[in-house]
Amino acid sequence: MPRCAQCRADNVAANGASARKARIAHDADTKCESGTARFSSQVCCSAVHVAAVGPRTCVWAARRSFSYARCTDEHEPTRQQTAGPFFLPHSPQRASLLEPGIKGTKIVLTGRVYSTQCSAVPGALLDFWHANDAGEYDVEGFRLRGHQFADGEGRYRLETIVPGLYPGRTRHIHVTVRPPNGPILTTQLYFPGEQRNARDSLFDRRLLMTIDNDGELKAAPV
Numbered sequence: 542m543p544r545c546a547q548c549r550a551d552n553v554a555a556n557g558a559s560a561r562k563a564r565i566a567h568d569a570d571t572k573c574e575s576g577t578a579r580f581s582s583q584v585c586c587s588a589v590h591v592a593a594v595g596p597r598t599c600v601w602a603a604r605r606s607f608s609y610a611r612c613t614d615e616h617e618p619t620r621q622q623t624a625g626p627f628f629l630p631h632s633p634q635r636a637s638l639l640e641p642g643i644k645g646t647k648i649v650l651t652g653r654v655y656s657t658q659c660s661a662v663p664g665a666l667l668d669f670w671h672a673n674d675a676g677e678y679d680v681e682g683f684r685l686r687g688h689q690f691a692d693g694e695g696r697y698r699l700e701t702i703v704p705g706l707y708p709g710r711t712r713h714i715h716v717t718v719r720p721p722n723g724p725i726l727t728t729q730l731y732f733p734g735e736q737r738n739a740r741d742s743l744f745d746r747r748l749l750m751t752i753d754n755d756g757e758l759k760a761a762p763v
Contacts (some may be wrong), residue, residue, distance in 0.1 A: 601676030623742060624715065625726045627678045632668055637700035638750040640707040645674035645702030650730075650750070654718065662720045669699055671714040676707030703732070711737035711744055 639647065654665040669687040673676050679685060686703075691697045703711050714730045731749050733739065738744045 565585060573759050587599075588642065609645045621727050622729045622745070622748070624717070627680045628670065628715070628727075629680065629683065632670065632686040632688050633681050634689060636689050636698055638669070638685050639700050639702070640684065643673075643702060645678060645705070647700065647702055648699065650699040650714070651699075652697055654691045654697070654720070656720075661693075663691060663693045663695055663746075664698075664719075664721050665691040666697065666719045666721075666746060667697055667699075668717045669701070671704040672707060673700070676705035706737065710743070711735045711741040740748075 578670060585682040593706060597751055650669075654667075656662050666688060667690070668686075670678075670686040685701065687699075689699070697747075701714075706712060712732045712735055716730060717725050717727045719725045729743070730746060731744060731746075733749050733752055738746075
């Protein structure tokens with residue numbers, strides 16, 4: 542079980558809503574393996590890219606420039622995943638989860654939200670949360686929790702840290718995505734190259750984030 546100040550039951554539903562359908566987009570130029578989530582008949586979430594920043598030894602790095610994944614109908618549906626552990630409603634609206642003195646490797650997540658007709662979905666609500674560098678969730682406050690809205694072209698950007706490991710789970714970031722007046726998709730985003738991916742019963746390689754090594758940063762041991 543994850544370490545936390547006040548453990549709560551898993552599988553807390555996000556507003557009681559669920560997504561009916563999801564799909565994955567692929568971008569041959571950036572070798573996208575995951576990231577788009579299509580749900581209902583309204584929206585999909587395009588490939589998630591991660592870049593490591595800051596002075597600490599980087600564990601992952603993305604190319605400095607890239608094209609967003611193309612939205613196509615060629616890929617299989619993405620299944621939603623549990624909202625637990627420890628979803629909390631009413632998180633603060635912010636594009637950065639970083640706070641003074643925070644420990645961990647800083648990263649930036651970027652992505653795009655599309656409809657199933659491959660048009661951008663401006664104003665889609667994205668709510669992110671994850672464990673801290675020590676594998677602990679804040680369940681009394683909103684550290685490493687926050688929501689934001691996609692811009693006019695469906696794009697989003699989140700500054701945070703690499704989540705720590707805890708027993709039974711590989712590294713992951715929780716997210717819910719909801720288009721205006723649409724249903725909620727709840728899922729988890731995973732890091733490639735993690736040894737624990739193979740041992741995590743919830744891990745789904747279709748939810749791997751896209752991370753490219755630019756030749757200057759090396760993957761650190763897990």
